[in-house]
Each structure stands twice: as C-alpha cells, then as structure tokens.
Amino acid sequence: MNESHDYDCLIIGGGLAGLTCGLACLEAGLSCAVVSSGMSALHFSSGSIDLLGYNADRTLATSPVDALPGFIEKNPDHPYARCGAETIMEAMAFFGRELEAQSAPMYANGRENHFHITAMGTLKPTFLSPASVFTREIRAAFEKRPAIAILDVKGFRDFHPGLAAANLRKNKLFADCPITCGEIELPGQTPAAGGARDMRSVDVARILDATTNLEAVAGAITAAAGRADIVALPAFLGLNRYQEILAGLRRATGRLIYEIPTLPPSILGMRLDQALKSRFAALGGVFIARDTVDAGRIEDNQVISVHTTGQKDDIRAACYVLASGSFFSKGLVSRYDRMFEPVFDCRLDTPPDGRSLSGAAFLSPESHAFIRAGVITDGQLNPQTADGRTIANLFCAGAVLAGYNPVIEGCGGGVAIATGYAAAKAIRARLHPPQPTATAGPQ
C-alpha cells in the first residue's frame, strides 16, 4: 500500500460477493475495507449456495462441474463467462476453506448438486448447504424412506408444517415416507397471552442460544415426533451455539434432526453472514458498517476516491469493487423513466421499456427481465462510464451485474462467490503483476 491511498482495495457492499472478494484480497496480502449499508441479501436467503441448478436448456444440472463449460459456451455474456469454469470451481473451493477456517463448514460433495427442502415442501437443487440442512448422513437416512416429522414451535409466527408436508407428500421421492406434523412448546417459555404467535425466527434462536435445558427441548421433540426417524424443524436452532444445539438435540432424541429455511429473517443466512464477517475481521479486514457510498470521483478512467454519507473525508483506494447488489439493495436504482447505477453511473444493460420488465405471471418458467438488468462489464469485470469508457480500477461482482437470472439458472450464490473471487484475482494481478505464475489463495 502506498501513501496516496487508504486501502489497496475498497469494496462497496458487504454481502456474499463483497465479503468473498474481501477475504480473497486479504489472503493475497492486500489491505482491504468493506463499506456496508445494512443487512445483505443473506438475511433473507435460503442459506444454501446455488452454483448452477439448471443447464442452458433448463433441465436440471446434476453436476455443475460438468455443466459449466457448456453453459458458459451458450451464455457468453453471463458473469460466469467472465470468470471461466476453472476460476469458478477454484472460488467455490476457496469459499469452502474460508468457512472451515472459521469452524462453520458447509456440506458439498465437490461435484454434484444435492437438494434442500423448502418451507413449502418443494425441493431445490443447490451446491453448498449448511450442515444442519444437508449432509451425507441426511441423504443416507432419506434413502431408507423414513418416517418424517415436521415440527413447529408454539408461538412461532412464520411456519406452517402442514404446507410443507402437503407438497412434500406429492413428491414421488417421498411417496413412501409417512409424514406427520406436530408442535412443541419451548420449555420455560410462558406462552404469550391468547396464544399469540409473536416470535420470529431470531427470537426462537436467541431463546435456544440461552437455554441451559436442552434435555427438556429434546424431550418435547421426542414426544411430538412420535415414531419419526427424521425430524425437520424451522431453521432457528440458535445463532451462536447452533452446532452444539443441533448435536445435543440429535444425541438426546436419537433422531436425525435437520433444519428447513424459514421466512426472513433467515437464521441460516445470518450464521453464514456472521462466519464471513468474523473471518474477514480475523484476517485484518476493515468493516465499515451502516455507511453508504453515495458518489465516486472518476478521473482519466480511474476511480480516484469515493464519498460516503457517514464520513466527511472521501476514501481513497488503489482499486474498488462494486458489490452493491441489485434493486432491493439499492445497487441499482429504477425510476419511472430510467434505471441507473447510483455511485459511478456505470453503463447498464436494461430491458428496453417498462412493459418488457416483467412477465405476465409472477411465477413462471419465463421469470422476469428485470432480474437480468445490471452493470455491463468486460472480461476483467471492469465496467464502463455512461459515455462508454472503461474504468480500469473498478471491478464489479454479484447481483449488480447484468446478464444472469439467479432464480431460473440456480446460480445466485455461485455468481456472487465466483465474481467476488475473480475480482480479487484481477485486483491482485493489477497491483502485483505476476512474476512467475500465481496460484490463488493461501494453501
């Protein structure tokens, strides 16, 4: 780092893409700060990481590793095409290692997709899942066509086991599994007056984090689960002690307990968010929370500095990463008559008019065009100014990018991780041009 700037790399956005990029920069020995304006999309995610759920022809991708080259060939403007299949898999391996280092490992078999069960009892193909959602052990248990109990906690606001059970029963894979529903009371909790469901996932997680009586919780689960071998609970088994709680409950009940992602706030996503932020801090990253980058100064096709709403002085860095998310996260802004990227006014790829933004049906295989809107970049993930000049020291990652649909392609988490990682690689190459060949990440 030299005198003229504060960091080697400044990342705008503290979500999955920004944090992955930050970790890769820190591991490469660069100084790095993240400016994060609030909760990232992880807070309402499933907590699993989708790499590539569907092939270019929309059929299910059994193995993303095998499917990626063909997918990239068919989608030359996809963010994955900017990374290349090799870097994508390298990024996934890197991400897995970082979480392991933080003692928050995720399940992956390295090649193939697995499924996770949703709150509505549907199955979704995914590549990495929290260990409470899917493991080899859970898969082996499902193979035996077990009896399944889906349980809820009394007073929890956002889960109806019956909805999950009904749709799960319709799935031919579960046709031979007896599925029952039940409810448990959390020990030591006085139910709210009138039996109100006034707890959200975070409330339940905090109660369980604080409980000294896991035995009683296990007793309630055993009683409600009847003869079921597998017990599904909404994902609220603690935010901090979750591994201990899950292991303890499995031990005490003798059942295989697993978690189903819930409505926001997503505890699974929050655990992931916490693990990544802790790792980022442990590696010496600077995390500037609750601040928003609102403007950037560009001279000679370079970002010179950025301004934030919370600080008087501009922040200067050698390189910048725009990982500010899509419309919901305000990385992209839409107005009645136009769309724009609010910090640098980067060139966007957007649908031609309001009419073509969306499909007639909310839920359909055709999805919606607004999902694909975003910043156009070159092969280096560099965007352009509104008048078409490439900004050489600015790199884009994650949902701010144009040209992909995380929902129907099943690649939201994968694009965030792969582009975040690829941006870090490009930054390292820019700041420390390679002498011999560089390999990614620490070993």
Next chain:
Amino acid sequence: MERIETDAIIIGGGATGCGIARDFALRGVDCVLIEKHDFAAGTTGRNHGLLHSGARYAVKDESSARECIAENIILKKIARHCIEDTGGLFVTLPGDDPAYHDLLLAGCRKTGIAARDIGRKEALAREPNLNPEITAAIAVPDATIDPFRLASSNILDAVERGARVRTHCEVTGIILSGTAAAGIRCRDRKSGQRLEVHGRVIVNASGVWGQEICRLAGIELLMFPSKGSMVILDYRINSLVINRCRKPGDGDILVPGDTVSLIGTTSEKIPYESIHDLEVTPDEIQALLRDGEKLVPNLSRTRVLRAFCGVRPLVATGKGATGRDISRGIVLVDHKERDGLDNFITIAGGKLMTYRLMAEQATDLACRKLGVTAKCRTHLLPLPGSERFKVPIRRRANFGESVIESTYYRHGTRAGDILAGPGADESLICECEMVTAREVAYAIRHLQAADIVDLRRRTRIGMGPCQGLLCAYRCAGAFMDVKGVDGSEATRMLIDFLEERWKGIRPVLWGDTLREAEFAYWICEGTFGLGKIVAKGAGKGEGVVIEEEYK
C-alpha cells in the same frame, strides 16, 4: 345434484346485488344470491371509493346530482363504518376556465348540495399538500367509502336475517317455464359441482356481465362498457377528496382511502369482448400521474403501489345495436314488458353511490311480482357495524391501540366480537394493516372469505405497502387451521393470491415497488420454491436431482 328452492334469486354480488339481498331479507323475502367470484370483485371493487356529494354532476346532470346528495346523506347514517367523512374540494388550477367555478356553485345551490366558496387560502390551510398555484376552491360534502366493506356488511346483514349466498359460483343457464323464468343452473367454480336454484323471481344484478346473463335467457340487452383506470399511492397524501374544478376529464380526482391515496380516473370505450381481460396501459398511468401532480405536486415523489381498472356498465335501453339510447343513469328493466319473459328483472347502470336506491327499485319491482307488500327499510336501518357511534372495546393485554383502532375502522361495532372471538389466537397476521388472526378467522367463518384473495377484500390483508407476502403465507396457514383446508389447496390459494397481486403491481414496476417485487420474488422462489409447484414438466425441480443421484 344439489337443488335449492327460494322465492327470489339474485345474480351478482356487487354492491347492488348485495344491497338487494339485504333489502329482500329486511322485507322477509327468502332469497339466494349467486356470485361468480366474490362480493365486490367486479366493478364495485374497482371504484375510486368516492362517496359523491353530487357536485361532480351539478353542472350537467341535475337528476344524478340530486340522487347522489340524497344517498350521500342516507349512507352517512347507515354505513358509518364504511365511510370516512373527509369532506371534499373542487379546486381551480391556472389555465382552467374560471367560469366553471361559478357554474358549479350555482348547480350545487340548485340541487341542494351544501357547497361553499372557501377561497385559495382556506383550501391550502385545510390541505397543505395542495398545489399552491390554485386560484379558487369550493368545499363540498364529498366523503370516501370502502366498497368492499359496504358489500360485505350488506351481505352480513342479509345472511343474519336468513338470506343464502354462494360465492365462486357461476350461472350456466336460466331455467324457463313457458314464458317465465323459473330458476338458474350453476356450477361451483371451486368444487366443480353443479346446482340448480329454483325461485319465483330472478333479479339480474350482474352489471356489465348482465348482457351475458340475459343471453342465457334468450334476451338481447346490450352493454357498452367503458374502462376506467386508477393508480394507488403508497401514502395518504391528501386528507380531503380533491376534485379538479373543470369539465369531467381524466385524472381529475384524488381520493384518500385508509392508508393510501388514489388518483382517478380515465375513461375509454372498449369492445364488449375485452371486459374479461383488461390491463392498465403505461400511457394511462403516465396521464394519471401527470394530472395528479397538478393537484398535489409532491405526488411525483410518492411511491406508486399498484394500478387497476374497472368497467363502467352503460346500458342501451332501446332494442337494437345502434348504441344510441345509452343511459348513464339507473336502468331497471322488467323483461316481461320489454321481451315477454316474466319473473326476470335486470338492474344495471347507475353508480356505486346509488347502489341502495338501485336495490330498492329492483326489490320493489320483484316484490310486486311476488305479491309482497312490505316496504323498503334499507335507508332507515344501519348496517351491521354502524349501529351506533363508537363503543368502547375492553382493552385486552395483547392488543395494542393500533390493532383495536384498525379493527374498529374496518368492522365498526363488530370489532369487539372479533377481538374476543373464538378459535384463533391473538397473533398479528398483517403488520401493514394491523390484521389479527382473530379477524382472519372471523372473515373466513362469517364473511364468506373463501380464499386469500377474498380475505384481501374483507380485511385489507395485502393492501398495504408490502402488498402481501408474509401475511399471505400466514393466511394460507389460517385456512388450514380455521377451515380445515388441506395443504395443497392452501398452497394453491397462496399462489393465486400472489398472481392476483402481481396484476396490479406489474404496470407500476419502478422505484420501491420494483424493490418490493424483487424481494417477494426471491422469497417465493428462493425460500419457498413456489415456481416448482407452478412449473410443469421435467427439469423444473420436483426432486429429480436426488433421483439422478440415487441411480
């Protein structure tokens, strides 16, 4: 096949049909109402919710103006809990013909509408968001009315007095006996079951769809539909109804309603075939926003929540398809006189404002045919919920003031029963509109809410800023708990609700509305995987992955 016997059959559950059911019930006549979708799901619920003072007609249409002010005074007495007595203004903008202001005052004087010239200063004091450039203002006794609540409380009263109602039930044929109508054939749209209703008189109150009903009876009664579009804003940016003081035109009214404001309306003649499938166009939205901005300049900085359109039924009174003799007022047709078919009446035309009067006229004619002499009392007896002014609701530990107030706002004096009601807990289901599980259970049990879209009309679930997502999931659970609906059916209800909501959001997909839509889409696809339920065919999910891996 189910067969129902009654005296009077009402086709259509809009405000007029619901009003007729109540009128019959109050006169002690046994009646059955059949509605294809839900109460107030057609033209009634696609209205801007204005309780006219009549001032809008005072210049050009004296008899409509008189009808309006008379009904205005009646409804403020009998439908208190459906009405907010906001008051209204007619404001003149620079460039508008100043003569219209004087014409309006004179028209109001002549028709007995209490209008007052209040001047620019007082108007701005009463409505600070108004365009400060206005040159003149008249205060009129306009108010706002919730058409869903109005229809629903008419039905509640009718049912409590013995009327039978069937929603989501479609008329497929008219049963004739010689030269008289004797009943109807129907199909329940949810179960697919067929049923017949036999009665001594049939009242066709199906509005613009009346042409199709008449056709089933072999009668030609032409309708000339006119489409009106409206835009709903996320905030209540005005506290009074604001009318533009000029000849009626597009975008000349801004109506506050509950937690939102509404800009209305456009008017466009459309071919009859297109009434089943209408959408708001970008041009209409642009025109409405542009005109609305002239009345309230900060409108452009307000989030647009949704857009919707309705169909005004204009009836050709004469025979023949020339489209001359189109009436804009109330049209009551005794088909015996007109077509030689006895015991069959059509009531059409008119407006929400005159629903009670239309019901009275149709019920009077039907009663003459039935030989019933009882007189109409709908103008004298308050609707359920409006019996008297506010009754104190016993404070309960768990319900905050805002919950009690919102429940009272929606259900009037019935609020106490709802909040103390059985069979549901005290949870809040919708945070935007403060709807409790008790209110949802009450609507399912007593207000014929058959699905989540119906619940929207009964309780305002999903009408607030988020347009309904978490609450819809909770409602799907409520249908399972309260009605014993199975999980697949509840899933279907949730998806239907989301698709219905999408129709109104899609035309205004920008700003925070787009952000909200993106969020909802991620949840529905990412957390729920609902697309997997909707999607047809291989490779769209449904566990093929695990199968592949198991081989």
